[in-house]
């Protein structure tokens with residue numbers, strides 16, 4: 001017999017009964033105990049049995065009491081107990097089940113029945129143990145992955161503009177960034193260069209780890225294009241960004257890999273009170289006195305696509321107190337609400353119109369709270385990014 005054979009603890013005050021049971025269950029590893037105290041000592045030990053056959057009528061503690069104690073102890077509560085009873089009236093049997101037993105065998109033993117019941121309970125126990133081991137394994141793997149992604153989140157957060165810097169250059173603003181899976185494919189980027197304030201809201205293909213990888217590319221490329229080369233015209237930034245994405249990801253016409261990003265970029269010229277805007281799929285919204293103007297983005301991805309035409313550069317004179325919003329598709333695409341539907345652009349824009357008069361930080365709170373309310377018990381389906389700036 002090997003260590004892997006299931007072991008059964010036989011508890012009976014009758015030496016004859018123990019002999020019969022031992023012989024009937026000779027194919028298993030059996031251990032015997034002649035009273036409750038001995039039984040408990042074995043059940044609490046490191047080498048605890050996989051199954052217990054427990055006599056009810058014994059001197060000292062009876063089987064019901066032993067059963068209750070074993071079931072209330074963390075060390076032994078998982079060991080299935082079959083009780084052995086000479087009384088096969090319903091009341092005695094029910095009492096055994098109430099004490100926590102899983103099955104019963106009546107005396108005198110029918111050996112075939114005994115073997116069958118033991119076999120069934122052992123296979124259930126073995127399957128349950130196997131499940132426990134698998135669950136433990138999954139937990140360990142899951143923890144490893146989550147720890148790793150949470151560390152990646154720290155790196156990603158460090159790539160985002162610092163809060164102090166944002167407050168200095170955009171006195172009234174809010175940013176709502178809610179990744180779906182710890183790390184995010186949505187990101188924002190801000191830079192002040194050549195008297196222009198460049199603000200970027202981007203949504204990389206996918207979410208989670210692949211999205212986050214792409215976002216790190218995005219941040220690096222924007223540093224290159226705007227920070228190093230000093231390009232401030234939004235359309236020109238996206239033209240360049242598209243070329244670099246295609247080149248560095250080796251995208252070719254008809255190739256499978258079309259990863260890239262949707263993006264909206266504004267460049268604010270405070271001296272002349274002009275906003276320039278260009279976008280790939282993501283529009284710009286401007287709200288002035290309860291009226292919304294929508295500046296449409298081009299429907300060309302920042303990746304290999306059907307067209308390589310230049311992006312459109314919009315020039316928008318602004319007034320003090322205008323509210324501008326940049327956002328990814330995550331918020332309007334979220335399922336929820338009374339009919340479990342997407343909020344849609346219309347719902348999202350109405351929300352902005354209804355609340356644009358509030359100070360920006362307060363709007364941020366409102367949009368966060370509304371999102372939670374709308375989502376309800378649904379899962380978040382995409383990364384969410386909304387940026388609001390009051391001019």
Ligand SMILES: [Mg+2]
Nearest residue numbers: 203329330382
């Ligand atoms: Mg998205």
